[in-house]
Amino acid sequence: MNKGIFLQNSRLRLIGDNSLANLINQGQLLLENVSDSPKLDAEVLLCFVLNKERSFLLTWPEKLLTDAQLLCFLPLLARRIQGEPIAYITGIKEFWSLPLAVSVATLIPRPDTETLVEVVLEQYEGKENVSCLDLGTGTGAIALALASENSTWKIDAVDFNADAVQLAQCNAKNLNLEQVNIFTSDWFSQVDAHKKYDVIVSNPPYIDSEDENLNQGDVRFEPKSALVANEQGLADIKHIADIARTFLLAQGKLLFEHGFEQGQAVRYILAAFGYENMQTEKDLNGHDRITWAVFPK
Numbered sequence: 001m002n003k004g005i006f007l008q009n010s011r012l013r014l015i016g017d018n019s020l021a022n023l024i025n026q027g028q029l030l031l032e033n034v035s036d037s038p039k040l041d042a043e044v045l046l047c048f049v050l051n052k053e054r055s056f057l058l059t060w061p062e063k064l065l066t067d068a069q070l071l072c073f074l075p076l077l078a079r080r081i082q083g084e085p086i087a088y089i090t091g092i093k094e095f096w097s098l099p100l101a102v103s104v105a106t107l108i109p110r111p112d113t114e115t116l117v118e119v120v121l122e123q124y125e126g127k128e129n130v131s132c133l134d135l136g137t138g139t140g141a142i143a144l145a146l147a148s149e150n151s152t153w154k155i156d157a158v159d160f161n162a163d164a165v166q167l168a169q170c171n172a173k174n175l176n177l178e179q180v181n182i183f184t185s186d187w188f189s190q191v192d193a194h195k196k197y198d199v200i201v202s203n204p205p206y207i208d209s210e211d212e213n214l215n216q217g218d219v220r221f222e223p224k225s226a227l228v229a230n231e232q233g234l235a236d237i238k239h240i241a242d243i244a245r246t247f248l249l250a251q252g253k254l255l256f257e258h259g260f261e262q263g264q265a266v267r268y269i270l271a272a273f274g275y276e277n278m279q280t281e282k283d284l285n286g287h288d289r290i291t292w293a294v295f296p297k
Contacts, residue, residue, distance in 0.1 A: 020061050020063050024057065027077055043057055044086055045086070049072045083221070087102045088103070093108055095145060100140070100171050103167055105161055105164045106226065107138050107203075108222065112285070112289055113203055116203065116289075116290050119290050120146060123199070129153065129154060130152075131154045132156070133155075135201070136160075136187075136203060137157035137158060138168065139168055142203065147180045156183070158182070160187070162184050187239065195247060198249055199254075200255070202256055204236040206229055206234070206256075207228050209228050233262065234265055237266055240256070241275070252294070253293070254292060254295065256290065257289060257290055258289065267291055
């Protein structure tokens with residue numbers, strides 16, 4: 001019988017060699033119809049079990065897992081075969097080179113969102129004491145990335161989900177970025193009404209409830225409240241654009257992440273609320289992803 005992993009009674013079983021090389025190969029085969037990066041997924045799970053870097057797998061492909069390590073690895077691989085995101089399995093996702101704890105209470109930070117961070121940094125390059133509000137912070141990814149680049153910036157970050165807020169606060173503490181003020185608020189509801197910001201950023205829910213992609217891939221496991229919005233995914237963007245005018249300084253800027261087909265719609269929304277100089281930036285894949293505008297005097 002071939003060595004490797006096979007599925008039996010909905011549980012994974014191993015036959016023969018439990019070397020790293022064999023486990024990676026078998027994991028890759030089992031994940032080919034699940035993941036866009038099946039080999040990497042198998043490697044990440046092994047690194048998680050072994051508490052080692054990926055270079056260890058390349059250096060010691062013949063190393064055998066202990067029975068205890070194998071008993072830990074196989075259930076994790078089974079969860080990934082069922083489609084559960086790697087980040088939820090390991091509890092960690094890197095964003096802006098920062099290791100962030102994640103949970104089912106939050107979206108998984110994605111590389112495309114780093115475009116929003118890049119745009120903000122470009123707009124305020126070299127400027128100190130910039131005041132910033134991050135709406136719907138989730139893991140704290142955007143706020144913490146900005147804080148990691150600018151120690152003098154005054155950053156507030158809010159989320160309506162108390163579990164997400166607690167997670168973001170833990171991430172801030174673990175990254176020694178506790179200058180970021182993270183608290184619970186349904187958008188602006190708990191933000192000081194007298195406070196004004198240079199820049200407000202948000203990666204709000206922007207997917208239409210009928211979007212077929214909600215039933216595919218990692219998003220099946222992510223909180224729908226952080227993904228779905230009414231009015232073809234634009235309701236929260238409209239609400240934020242409206243209320244943000246009360247909280248922006250003159251010439252302050254509002255930046256959104258949005259769906260790749262929503263750039264024009266978001267520009268129209270911003271224009272309707274009196275913003276100026278609307279611009280849309282593309283993500284790493286060349287898709288419209290970030291739209292920003294200036295609040296006039």
